[in-house]
Amino acid sequence: MKQIRGGVTAPKGFTASGIHVGIRKNREKKDLALIWSAKPCSAAAVYTTNIVIGQPLIVTKEHLADGMAQAIIVNSGNANTCTGEQGIAAARRMAALVAEKLPVSPKDVVVASTGVIGQQLDVSVIEAGMDALVAGLSKTGNIDAREAIMTTDTVKKEVTIQFEIDGAIITIGAMAKGSGMIHPNMATMLSFITTDCAISSAMLQKALDESVKRTYNRVSVDGDTSTNDMVVILANGEAGNKIISEDGPAYREFYDALNWLDTQLARMIAKDGEGATKLIECTVEGAADEDKAEQLAKGVICSSLVKTAFFGADANWGRILCALGYTRKDFDPNKVDVAFESASGYIDVCKNGAPLPFSEEKAKKILSYQEVTVYVGLNEGDAQATAWGCDLSYEYVRINGDYRT
Amino acid sequence: MKQIRGGVTAPKGFTASGIHVGIRKNREKKDLALIWSAKPCSAAAVYTTNIVIGQPLIVTKEHLADGMAQAIIVNSGNANTCTGEQGIAAARRMAALVAEKLPVSPKDVVVASTGVIGQQLDVSVIEAGMDALVAGLSKTGNIDAREAIMTTDTVKKEVTIQFEIDGAIITIGAMAKGSGMIHPNMATMLSFITTDCAISSAMLQKALDESVKRTYNRVSVDGDTSTNDMVVILANGEAGNKIISEDGPAYREFYDALNWLDTQLARMIAKDGEGATKLIECTVEGAADEDKAEQLAKGVICSSLVKTAFFGADANWGRILCALGYTRKDFDPNKVDVAFESASGYIDVCKNGAPLPFSEEKAKKILSYQEVTVYVGLNEGDAQATAWGCDLSYEYVRINGDYRT
Numbered sequence: 001m002k003q004i005r006g007g008v009t010a011p012k013g014f015t016a017s018g019i020h021v022g023i024r025k026n027r028e029k030k031d032l033a034l035i036w037s038a039k040p041c042s043a044a045a046v047y048t049t050n051i052v053i054g055q056p057l058i059v060t061k062e063h064l065a066d067g068m069a070q071a072i073i074v075n076s077g078n079a080n081t082c083t084g085e086q087g088i089a090a091a092r093r094m095a096a097l098v099a100e101k102l103p104v105s106p107k108d109v110v111v112a113s114t115g116v117i118g119q120q121l122d123v124s125v126i127e128a129g130m131d132a133l134v135a136g137l138s139k140t141g142n143i144d145a146r147e148a149i150m151t152t153d154t155v156k157k158e159v160t161i162q163f164e165i166d167g168a169i170i171t172i173g174a175m176a177k178g179s180g181m182i183h184p185n186m187a188t189m190l191s192f193i194t195t196d197c198a199i200s201s202a203m204l205q206k207a208l209d210e211s212v213k214r215t216y217n218r219v220s221v222d223g224d225t226s227t228n229d230m231v232v233i234l235a236n237g238e239a240g241n242k243i244i245s246e247d248g249p250a251y252r253e254f255y256d257a258l259n260w261l262d263t264q265l266a267r268m269i270a271k272d273g274e275g276a277t278k279l280i281e282c283t284v285e286g287a288a289d290e291d292k293a294e295q296l297a298k299g300v301i302c303s304s305l306v307k308t309a310f311f312g313a314d315a316n317w318g319r320i321l322c323a324l325g326y327t328r329k330d331f332d333p334n335k336v337d338v339a340f341e342s343a344s345g346y347i348d349v350c351k352n353g354a355p356l357p358f359s360e361e362k363a364k365k366i367l368s369y370q371e372v373t374v375y376v377g378l379n380e381g382d383a384q385a386t387a388w389g390c391d392l393s394y395e396y397v398r399i400n401g402d403y404r405t
Numbered sequence: 406m407k408q409i410r411g412g413v414t415a416p417k418g419f420t421a422s423g424i425h426v427g428i429r430k431n432r433e434k435k436d437l438a439l440i441w442s443a444k445p446c447s448a449a450a451v452y453t454t455n456i457v458i459g460q461p462l463i464v465t466k467e468h469l470a471d472g473m474a475q476a477i478i479v480n481s482g483n484a485n486t487c488t489g490e491q492g493i494a495a496a497r498r499m500a501a502l503v504a505e506k507l508p509v510s511p512k513d514v515v516v517a518s519t520g521v522i523g524q525q526l527d528v529s530v531i532e533a534g535m536d537a538l539v540a541g542l543s544k545t546g547n548i549d550a551r552e553a554i555m556t557t558d559t560v561k562k563e564v565t566i567q568f569e570i571d572g573a574i575i576t577i578g579a580m581a582k583g584s585g586m587i588h589p590n591m592a593t594m595l596s597f598i599t600t601d602c603a604i605s606s607a608m609l610q611k612a613l614d615e616s617v618k619r620t621y622n623r624v625s626v627d628g629d630t631s632t633n634d635m636v637v638i639l640a641n642g643e644a645g646n647k648i649i650s651e652d653g654p655a656y657r658e659f660y661d662a663l664n665w666l667d668t669q670l671a672r673m674i675a676k677d678g679e680g681a682t683k684l685i686e687c688t689v690e691g692a693a694d695e696d697k698a699e700q701l702a703k704g705v706i707c708s709s710l711v712k713t714a715f716f717g718a719d720a721n722w723g724r725i726l727c728a729l730g731y732t733r734k735d736f737d738p739n740k741v742d743v744a745f746e747s748a749s750g751y752i753d754v755c756k757n758g759a760p761l762p763f764s765e766e767k768a769k770k771i772l773s774y775q776e777v778t779v780y781v782g783l784n785e786g787d788a789q790a791t792a793w794g795c796d797l798s799y800e801y802v803r804i805n806g807d808y809r810t
Contacts, residue, residue: 049731049733050727050730050731051729051730051731051732051733051734051735051736051738052726052729052730052731052758053730079723081727082723082726082755082758082759082760083759084757084758084759116721116723117721117723117724117726117727118721118726118755118760119723119760222710223628223707223708223709224709224710224724224727224728224731225727225730227726227727302628303628303629304627304628304629304709304805305627305629305805308805309805311806312805312806316521316523318484318486318487318524319522319629321457321487321522321523322457322486322631322632323629324456325455325456325457325458325630325632326457326629327456328454328456329456331456333456352489354487354489354491355487355488355523355524355525392802393802394799396709396713396802397713397799397801397802399713400717401713401716
């Protein structure tokens, strides 16, 4: 497997486009994206678990009920959520506008929105921009599309990989956005994945479900599960491999590649958390089972007090034990070990739930790096899990204190 | 019922004291407190639900197993938590030191600690200060004691009330601390309550359990449930009322008074949350049952995005619907109403889950006050519940970025 360039347009048969139509006031910021496959695709998706869900998700769920899709239209600047019937009509209109310009049924168009909740979306500006959007579709359109879906993101999130299945070269490309309102137990933030692999909708959904659980759902920025999260994958089969329609070596190769790509995107989203200065990776090892390890790792990366301590590069490991404890998962606090690692080095700070003497200076240096790993050893079994979060900084407060105005 | 002065020493037969012994480096800050009852007391307590619990709680649970106590010793500056057997010995030694100086068994001494987790507590400085601590016991010692238990608190938290049961004048006094590492589903932060009411341990525990659920457990500052939370109440019977040993009018009067006092302390703790500039009170009304109303109200006051919006006085009500939704409680988003109120006025912002036109200027003015109420109407039943939180500010990040160092 190798990493290449190209994002969602790298797989055969996909083009994309991104433009500014005026949903956002800032004319420098693109706010509408389109992904198009020349051929109909197997499609799979995972959505937010929030009870309040965005109007675009209601429409997209209907459209993907048959496991097929051919286009994705996404706007940023307005989430089109808590907008009632008027908002559902707006989401349907977005799909219809694509079908008016391209040879596709509205039922094969995925609709997504991200931005402020509780304001009606003005579809007339999207309608006015449709000719330019469709005219812009190209093999390098990934560059504009990945920018058009960003909100408070400071980094473009794109990963592209290539690998072989039975001699056929398969490409998977993806773009994601996500920086705030991000929390485990969701489906996920927005992530759009394309591939030319030939795979059935059912196996595509299975691979996506399995991977989302181990990647996006182990990320938290602020504990707020969005109303609009979704991951969508389209597979148009142009790579020419024998179609994957059951579990087996080909499915496993596809899953491993997809999971690797999703892991990279998950880490990018955590590292680019609103106001974040660093990525916090927490690996819980020696657990009796993976589920427990996952819940405990999430507990650590979600703790406001752990997050602020990392912002201050303060080796306050007591807060890590405190966070493990309030997950209420059953473990023996007197067997817990804690260590920190970064590019600067490694340090043990807690053994059997009690303090170890350590160099504050060395710990400070390790915690000052942009990517820091916390190792938690439970010493009760062989399972492990990793979760990704970020520190909590002044910037997070500034960004969110006046997001709307 | 009336409010009076005097705190934990206001009920007959109680004295208190507070001094600096050197657990904290800052000599201006008192760090050791003692509460003493001349007569043995019925006692009840509620503790943190964290799996990792402080060493003092392990010892206090043993000591209160018989429902009796006569003294409370508390230090700030070190939580004596994640400190292993050495920490348990330190907590036992604190109780023994009280028993060496006063006519009480170590088993009737409550021990509590608050401060940094994961550092051994130096009991020698407490031992050196015991003569001064005991000599300081007085009817005005509440003033020093309430200061000695503070950590990042900026406000002293004390409430005292008087009321009658069957002609006997009953007094309840309390002091609490709590500013960070505070989150619902805990027992609570530190709160010490004294009363001269005659009441059995069993009824005292029942009243405390019932009230904690409706007060302290509906507060959140930062989502972190501490390892050292406890509420303790001592009742020495000196008011001379007929002992309350069963449910009935006298118990109900006592419960109502205790619950009123606990509500005031809970609001004080939320308002004095680390870095907070305002109290956020969320009342969920029209719910099918109180439990659902409680979970939803907590969801709102715990959301980082709601908290930062309030810091910025931004009427971003979409984040409130989002927070309600990810509690996963079953309700109809299309029936939800939202309104804001403060000393400045009242404003409706959302009706049936969709936006209402409103004056941004008026909303900003309402949200700029120090105490703001969010009303959420579910329009499905008659139950309601209120939870208390605070905004998330730059100060929270500053305080917790370098708490230890």
